[in-house]
Amino acid sequence: MRIAAFLGLALAVLAVTAFGGPALAEAWLTGFLAWAHIGVGAVGVLALGHLLREDWLTPVRLPLEAAARSLPLLALMALPVLLVPEHLYLWAAGSTLAADSPIAALMQPWFFRLRGAACLLVWALLGWGLARPGPHPRLSVLALVLLLPTATLAGFDWVLSRDTTWYASLQGFSMWVAGLAAALAVAILAARTHPDSEGLPGLERALLTLGLAVLWLWFTQFIVVWMADLPEESAWYLRRLEGWSWLQPGIALPALLLAIALAAPPDHGRWRMVAVCWLLLVQFAAHLWWVVRPDAPMAQPAAWLDALVLAGLSLAFGLWWRAERAALLSRGSGARSISNAVSRNGAAPPNSPASQAHAGARASGPRSPPPATG
Numbered sequence: 001m002r003i004a005a006f007l008g009l010a011l012a013v014l015a016v017t018a019f020g021g022p023a024l025a026e027a028w029l030t031g032f033l034a035w036a037h038i039g040v041g042a043v044g045v046l047a048l049g050h051l052l053r054e055d056w057l058t059p060v061r062l063p064l065e066a067a068a069r070s071l072p073l074l075a076l077m078a079l080p081v082l083l084v085p086e087h088l089y090l091w092a093a094g095s096t097l098a099a100d101s102p103i104a105a106l107m108q109p110w111f112f113r114l115r116g117a118a119c120l121l122v123w124a125l126l127g128w129g130l131a132r133p134g135p136h137p138r139l140s141v142l143a144l145v146l147l148l149p150t151a152t153l154a155g156f157d158w159v160l161s162r163d164t165t166w167y168a169s170l171q172g173f174s175m176w177v178a179g180l181a182a183a184l185a186v187a188i189l190a191a192r193t194h195p196d197s198e199g200l201p202g203l204e205r206a207l208l209t210l211g212l213a214v215l216w217l218w219f220t221q222f223i224v225v226w227m228a229d230l231p232e233e234s235a236w237y238l239r240r241l242e243g244w245s246w247l248q249p250g251i252a253l254p255a256l257l258l259a260i261a262l263a264a265p266p267d268h269g270r271w272r273m274v275a276v277c278w279l280l281l282v283q284f285a286a287h288l289w290w291v292v293r294p295d296a297p298m299a300q301p302a303a304w305l306d307a308l309v310l311a312g313l314s315l316a317f318g319l320w321w322r323a324e325r326a327a328l329l330s331r332g333s334g335a336r337s338i339s340n341a342v343s344r345n346g347a348a349p350p351n352s353p354a355s356q357a358h359a360g361a362r363a364s365g366p367r368s369p370p371p372a373t374g
Contacts, residue, residue: 022298025087041183042067056202068127174217185277252286
């Protein structure tokens, strides 16, 4: 499945990079950002679970680890964004920035590509490290230390730099927190089994905490801009209130408030937890479109093109994720079978690496001397 996902995605990347126009690039950017936030969010949830030693990590650890091990696929998804930024960003299309602009030195195509490649490499390495068996408290600390600046930087490069007149320091962080909530929601839905009594209260608290954090970050940014009343900051919100107001107050905000209301009472049933997860995913998608799409510099893709690109990227990521999940399951079942055999018999199975090593040691050990001849 990995080969099929890689080849299909590689052909799509080649077509978009070589022959795609601004509308196709715009649809690709939005789909790529959706899966980038979920993938990086999975790494963040794993790090938080390991660091806090939470019981809620156990029922969702497998799908989270599979998503974290799928992050190398994001590097392939990012190629159209990194190689043809002139379709997506005015500064790359020839619009010159003022010499005294604080981001003039940052907005160079080669530097933009270098930063993006560095972020993708860091995320992939952290994902593979946290997906190993066992607890990883020290690596989790390092992961959170690295995720915060890299996610903020990527959010500025890939989203906020489409409007170079202002910079919101909380925007990248708030999008990463929304990615944490979306990744945990996807992992709960992918687990397919209702968590047991040990992990259920922790998952309830985690969903509620992340939902409240997303709401608080949204409100904080809006109230700061409203109180400052600066033209360049107000213009960012005004563009979204003119033609895109139906997304945030009409879909994202009601979905988030309803998710918080359902998650607040304890002792979730299966249906209520599934409903909370789907509502968090709806608000995540609606908010992402509301943030990204109004600043499209050249073209707005048709709805069918958005749906087609998102479906294709979802299929590629899903196939890779299923392959990683199967690999993790086989690794876990192999380890359990060896452990069970050792506990039953007091020795490793005859074909296991441990028994082979023991047999090799016996074969290479000292031999008894031959009997003396008369």
